Amino acid sequence: MTTPHQPETILVCVAWPYANNHLHAGHLAGAYLPADVFARYQRLKGNRVLMVSGSDSHGTPVTVRAEQEGTTPEAVFQRYHRSFLETWKGFGIGFDLFTSTDTANHIEVVQEIFSRLLERGYLYEAEQELLYDPVAQRFLPDRYVEGICPICGFDGARGDQCDNCGSTLDALELKSPRSRLSDATPERRASNHFFLKLSAFTEQLQAWVEPKDFWRPHVRGFTLGMLREGLKDRAITRDLTWGVPIPLDGYNDKRIYVWFEAVIGYLSATKEWAASAANPTRNADDWHDWWTDPSARTEYFIGKDNVPFHTVIWPAILMGYGGLNLPYDVPANQYLTMSGTKASKSRGGVVWLPDYLERYDPDPLRYMMTANAPETSDADFTWDEYVRRNNDELVARWGNLVNRVLTITGRNFDAKVPEPPATLAPESQALLDRVDAAFDTVGADIDRVQLRRALNGAMEVAQAANQYIDARAPWTAVKNDREHAAETLYVTLNVISGLVTLLDPVLPFTCATAWTMLGHTGSIEAGGWRRTPVLAGTALPAPAPLFKKLDDSVVTDEEARLAAQAAG
């Protein structure tokens, strides 16, 4: 039983992936999957949801990859942008718009924000001394410089940090510095840049974050700690030619840098969507509904490495600009580790998503990553656990429940939903009540982005249904008490119907199949966040298993694949 409610307006913002490589399992677990589960639930609930993100086409990694391949940043970005779109399709990540930072609209929005912040005195120009690679003819970010650590003497320390002793460094301190791009010795050069006056927002940010007691402890704690230490102004421009141009004369060789510009993508994507054919009203001003109506919720799904940009820098930009909604929540996930090691685009040893889809179905990975999501601490992915969850939980507990009930009904009741008695037995009514109540509890969990708990709550109902069936043994009753069996199957089919909707946010592909096997027409989403009743007499199509049981050889095969990848 769900209570009627006013539809909410919710913007689901998801991190913008660097378009410099394919996506791996860590991306999915960290941001894209939780965002999609959340958005699917909100749509089922009848809320007005817009889910946006896009490829980050700028940034050093894209440029570096292009140089390594002897091609252009545009070509690199285009290639991986297409890969991302395929990945979303394959895993059912339902963006309303997945654009990129390489659009005229985005550039316009970024420049408008830049100009207003400059006008208001939140940007200022100052000179800074940087390392320049004379061979590659580029200024070097700290981490692209290597040299001898001034603290421990380790040769191979990066400009930002020494991997040997863990010290935080300034690239200018390194002894015998060399560029990681060309091996050349970098030279010092002064350059003028625009700085964002973050220091001006410390108190305002503190007052904003302090009451957010519903934020995840690691997100809120990290943010408050950072504010306590005090914010330093940051340069938001770079000496580059690939990026958003500065909207002033005389800065042709400089660009606005990604960390300032990419977060603005949430706003520019909303504007792009509003003006596009995807918006039913075709009213370009609709972006206001998500950004200037204070009742709208904006939720940001990101990995923990992205927290400062979404709880400090982006809010500061919004405060400086004025009149736009600040983030409601930033449910950042921790990391997904691969058999104990951190997933990394560069280091390998990861499960690449396009590769996964060539061999397996999307729902089992969606399930596994929701059940074991890195919500409070890092979570480990192992193929052993993947196979176990698939076989024990999806196949055995849930898929088998559907299959056994549909099979018994098909064989004994002419493939039609049996007629229940006028009054249901107490245990029958209790089970139906339990499913209906789960819509409130599971829904509340998803709304707070406690997806692990939500999924667990739904799966407990599946377990209760198995217990109910076992206790009432319809396979026996069908021979000596048909009415008893009819009641059991009628009730269980209805419980399954509820479970299909409860599980749909996590398992959209298999739930769509199960939905039709229950004789329902239309979409699950149209049915809403409630148990869609299965009516007596409805014809049931022939059932088929929802999930495939996986052989243990999957574990050894995939582990060998990972090992080969890490070695090669």
Place this chain on the structure above:
RNA sequence: GGCAGGGUAGCUCAGUGGUAGAGCAGCGGACUCAUAAGCCGUUGGUCGAGAGUUCAAAUCUCUCCCCUGCUACCA
């Protein structure tokens, strides 16, 4: 070094003041509709270490140890 998160059964993890929990693995049992799945029972933990507060602490305070991440020109 600083900051943050975490350290609970063999494994993956719930559990923020009131007699230690789930799933899996192990062991035993009853059933047989179902992808040999499902169900019942059971073995197993000095809740990282120590001290403190309390009638009572996994849960609050302090110290220490270990793991992970961040430390702001990677985003």
